[in-house]
Amino acid sequence: MIFTAAHLEGIRSGAVTLAFRRWDRPRVRAGSSQRTAVGVIAFDVVEEIAPSEVTDADAEAAGFPSAEKMLAFVDKKAHGPILYRIALRYGGADPRQALRENAELSVAELEKLRRRLARMDANGAWTEATLRLIGERPAVVSTELAEAMSMERQPFKIRVRRLKELGLTESLEVGYRLSPRGRRVLETLFADGAGA
CATH class of the missing domain: 1.10.10.10 (Winged helix-like DNA-binding domain superfamily/Winged helix DNA-binding domain)
Known part of the structure; x- marks a missing residue:
């Protein structure tokens, strides 16, 4: 997954705990991890979600001010029709x-x-x-x-x-x-x- 520098810093600090992506199928799986510029990101849950289910609290946990702004960002970067909510966390420094x-x-x-x-x-x-x-x-x-x-x-x-x-x-x-x-x-x- 690609993250902005601000989102990576948010994940490292613990302020960002969710990500949303539109894919044709999941591109990450629960239990996997990814190395990034700030360290390892662990993916805990990957689930399909309807856009109408996304709350402003979800968007804030993903680093956005509102569900509307977050969905607009995700739609602009879409790689498929299905919306996924990904629970994630900072997994530590890159080994x-x-x-x-x-x-x-x-x-x-x-x-x-x-x-x-x-x-x-x-x-x-x-x-x-x-x-x-x-x-x-x-x-x-x-x-x-x-x-x-x-x-x-x-x-x-x-x-x-x-x-x-x-x-x-x-x-x-x-x-x-x-x-x-x-x-x-x-x-x-x-x-x-x-x-x-």
Whole structure:
């Protein structure tokens, strides 16, 4: 789900506890979660609701001044005919944040990362070159980084996202940078360009 910055802050503070969306089918399910810029959002209940059932109190819990304004917003962003009410809450910080900061890696952890990166490189080595590029060119727009790798932007971003899942990179407002963990991996596993 896409949220405005104001709604994300409201979810983090606990002021926003509901969201409404028009979909053809549920796009999230109860018990699932989503990582966002402010942390993890947990979805507790996803249910169909008639527009006439939405109250002003519901709208306020979704960060809107009235049901009318909330429904107008939802209708403008509709991706289907069915209105859903989603009960949600802040689920805590993004676990990748703590992972990124952890540069004190044991021999076993480094070996596990080495094997994981080797699997990612199985159809053509790219992890070391991507980490080195981001390390050398932090805060550079992804289009330029992709060009430097002779790639289209979207496939490049997918690769960076895979490295981010391992806590090796982090997104900036523009571009990326290596995390402390990513710098440690680059210095240790790829020392002298040895490869994973």
